[in-house]
Amino acid sequence: MSDVLSQNEVESLLAALDGDASASDFGGGGGQDPAPRTGGQISVYDFKRPERVSKEQMRAFQALHEGFSREFGAALSGMLRSIVEVRLISVDQLTYSEFVFSLENPTCFNLLESKGLEGNLILDLNPSIIFPVVDRLLGGGRHARLSNPNRALTEIELRLVSRITQLAMRGLEKAWSNLCSLDLHVTQVESNPQLVQIVPPNEVIVLISFEISMGDMRGIMNLCIPFNTIEPLSGKLSSDTWSAYTKRAADERQKLSLEKSVGKAKVKLAVQVAETTVTADEIAGLAVGDIILTQRDQSSGLEIYLEGRPMFRGSPGMLKGHKAIRVGERIRPAKELIAQQLGESDEPEKK
Incomplete structure (x- = not known):
């Protein structure tokens, strides 16, 4: 047997391999029809990054912080005396290590503590927008900066940036008011994000990114929320919760107009x-001067009804030759009386 195969032998081997492969794919041949292959969609799943936040909750975060971005942009414009646009660009969930290593170094890394949540939040401000904002607060900012210094913020710059941070925290507290009372305050400010470890590296976090634009200058502001911090509020993150964020306080003019219009309604x-x-026999036997006895005591007074509901007690009388009734005490509903009795029974226990 020669070591080198001829062309015919090579083609014979390839044909045999193709026949075996087709037989194994279709159940060994035998004249049977091949089983149909389903074209199901394959989705990639990374076990290192479990999807712990549902899509509905992610949409809730998006709607919640879209309102925050508009109000924060308006407040920032008023402070800087310049047109500043804040736009929500993404709401993602990833691990804490991925978030930290995606940030610039140095940066303005603010560690926030909330009394309404168990855990910490992170507010990161990109240097590409921080230095132009500081320049604007110090009287400059008329022209775009060619480059930003690659250094940490000084003490004076940190004091100026804290005004921006305070605006953002007040806006977040207002946006989250329907979920919980955040009551945020800054506990630590770092320039190197890798020095702060609030959760394990593989812990899932919700990253909400905003783009801050001031003229030709743009930068990113990131809000990092660990999942274990917001897990107790998972049930409240629904469309019914954040919709009340857009409600405004009633205008005084509209309030007075409504009161005046309702005041003219007749009851x-x-x-x-x-x-x-x-x-029926007693009614048939009635005559002038007969007296009908009732179960109401004379001293109990009369009941005054408004739209069929008892509201007051009064006493009858005459006023300028006309029959009249003097309004006395208010008739308290049964629910109010029960609540009062329950409150009185709780007071001895507290004592």
Whole structure:
């Protein structure tokens, strides 16, 4: 047998391999029809990054912070006396290590503590927008900067940036007011993000990124929320929760106009003198001067009804030749009386 195969032998081996492969793919041949292959969609899943935040909750975060971005941009414009646009660009979930290593070094890394949540939040401000903002607060900012210094913020710059941070925290507290009371305050400011470890590296976090634009200058602001911090609020993150964020306080002019219009509405007022039950024979035997006895005591007064509901007690009388009734005490509803009795029964226990 020669060591070198001829061309015919090579083609024979390849044909045999193709026949074996086709037979194994279709159940060994035998005249049977091949099983149909399903074209199911394959999705990639990374076990290092589990999807712990549902899509509905992610949409809730997006809607919640879109309102925050608009109000924060307006507040920032008023402080800097310049047009500043804050736009929500992404809401993602990733690990804490991925978030930290994606940041610039140095940066303005603010560690926030909340009394309403168990854990810390992170507010990161990119140097590409921080230095132009500081320049604007110090009287400059008329022209775009060619480059930003590659250094940490000085003490004076940190004091100026804290005004921006305070604006952002107040806006977040207002945006989250329907979920919980955040009551944020800064506990630590670092220039190197890798020096702060608030959760394990593989812990899932929700990263909310904003783009801050001031003229030709742009920068990124990141809000990092660990999942274990917001896990107790998972049930509240629904469309019904953040919709109330857009509600405004009633305008005083509209309030007075509504009160004036409602004040002109007519309501039915009736006074019940007494109530009793008599038979048909008694009614047939009634004559002028007869007295009908009722179960109401004379000293109890009369009941005044508004739209069919008892509201006050009063006493009958005459005023300028007309029948009248003097309004007395208010009739308290049963629910109010029960609540009062429960409150009185709780007071001895506290003592």
